[in-house]
Amino acid sequence: MFFHAHPDDEALLTAGTMAMLAAEGHRVVLVVATAGERGLAEMGPGDELGETRLKELYTSAALLGCARVECLGYGDSGLSPKGGIAEERPDNAFIDADTDGAAGQLAAILKEEEADLLAIYDPAGGYGHPDHVQVHRVGRRAAEMAGTEIVLEATVNRDPLLKALKFAGKVYKFPPEFDPRTFESAYTPGDQITHRVNVRKYTKQKRASMAAHVTQASGGDSDRTLAVMLKIPGPLYRLVFGTEWFVRRDVPPGTRLTHPFEQA
């Protein structure tokens, strides 16, 4: 089971691993906390955007071979203009949710599916979106409640990401709003990562999954992460997105595993 904050997060972080596991015959379940109705998009925030983004999520999930998709139904907490917690947010914002309450919902699905593995985010929530930090908290607790044995924190190896962005910045002109330096403190340094999953065989599905999130991947002001990523040409894309990274906290740091179910 893969637990994400918003539709499109699965495309960026875990799509290759999901496609790989599905191809290997595993039942892959995708759960999102929110419909992402406060994300940046042409049509503006609101229920209509949420509905559209859930449809995009179903398309993406189908491309990746998911057997089931669930949305926990929390409100997208959004972001303040500076990137922190937004002051104005919906009553049911995911970040305001009681951890045990939300974890109970997720644990119920984990139990129902008899899930062997739960993928969540690192404690920093990747690039720090408050909903992503909450995914970490709620996911950890849910795994405890359901007794899920393997918990993997999906992350990005910061080292090659910074290198690739530096290179891409020389060749392509990023929009002024896209500042590669914001990635300097995001995600996880390489020496803390326990799983490096080679998903080069599945980069086609991963790219298709990203492209399925039309509201996030297109538009005039394409300063959105997805839009920037989709501009990366094939060979570099495989280099950047051909590996997915996870941290498993109950194996010694420095362990180097290559498959989600590989034992240390």
Ligand SMILES: [Zn+2]
């Ligand atoms: Zn997100």
